[in-house]
Amino acid sequence: MYPNFISHIRKYVELDDHTVARLNQYISPLKLKRKEFLLKEGQICQSIYFVEKGCLRMYFIDDKLNEQITQFALEHWWMVDHFSFQDNKPSSYFIQTIEKSEILAINTSSFESMLRELPQMERYFRIIMQRALAAAQLRNKYMYEMSKEEFYQHFSTSFPEFAQRVPQYMIASYLGLTPQYVSELRKKKL
Amino acid sequence: MYPNFISHIRKYVELDDHTVARLNQYISPLKLKRKEFLLKEGQICQSIYFVEKGCLRMYFIDDKLNEQITQFALEHWWMVDHFSFQDNKPSSYFIQTIEKSEILAINTSSFESMLRELPQMERYFRIIMQRALAAAQLRNKYMYEMSKEEFYQHFSTSFPEFAQRVPQYMIASYLGLTPQYVSELRKKKL
DNA sequence: AAAAAAAATTAAGCTGGTTTAAGAAATGTT
């Protein structure tokens, strides 16, 4: 049905066939073209999104009217504005496809019912959130210890798949650099 | 028994008296003086720590031999090197008391058994990790949109309790500033 | 209370990375 979704969950918890069938009740699949929005600034983030196929970015508009990208999501990553989703508050972010994508959405009330009905899913989300925290802690450490140049080199060697799929200026934005500076760094490396 | 601990959990899930009694099986209370260590670089982070009373910091030693603080924890906050704790890998952090503290520790295997025995605790940790992610996402946004000066002003007005309990140079380190620059900012504000 | 250690301040010079402004190259669309 949604092979990436189910196999991702099965990496962390056991799922019998009945549970898989029940899961489908809670999921809304979405087919989106390039540059379509799942969330816009001012809206409440009503769903948590799983990338079955494709690629998403999350960004906000800063005081100089730049699009500041704070997150990407490729296949089998989750994307959500946690603050807005948890407390039903208006988001300050946009969530947009970078490519044609297949997304699974679980809205607030489905999420709640699903976790109550299926304890494996409560466990699954505890585990992946714990892993997301580990990742956030590591990224944070990198930001303390690396210069922007090192941060860029580290990112582009650690995650070369992004350079294939995401324009350079978006990577620059995500890393907190100007596109001009990234251009300079690339020239330097050749 | 551990009033802050129990009341914190009860903010998020229901606990009956039996469960509270069972919980105690998994917890090791620690009384620590000022500047004692719960974790040192190279060790595996074997426990997740709850601050019942007092104050902790987490830091690593950077390439210039500075202590780079990445986290504080006051009463009813959790502290852990997620990466080390989850994958049993040597930590690159130190966790140390800033003041005399009372800490509750749950080690890796207790944590696992506790979550298996007490589904409320699985739920509790899913919720607090989700909230921690929301907080991390927010902090991250601040780092993109604020100058270091704004970041400092924002932190010191939003969390004045830290200025009371934590030396200024530690706050500077946590915010990624030099103590000299913080000094300059304070002078400017008066 | 004195000595030692830790923390905070001051000030001058410097640098990593930004800003501004054009132009060139690549990609998407008709």
Added chain:
DNA sequence: AACATTTCTTAAACCAGCTTAATTTTTTTT
């Protein structure tokens, strides 16, 4: 194939925040 749009590059001037180094103030220990 031509046009329009998006993305990338180049270069010079600039500045927020760091480095270095010395002094002062505060806190801790004896």
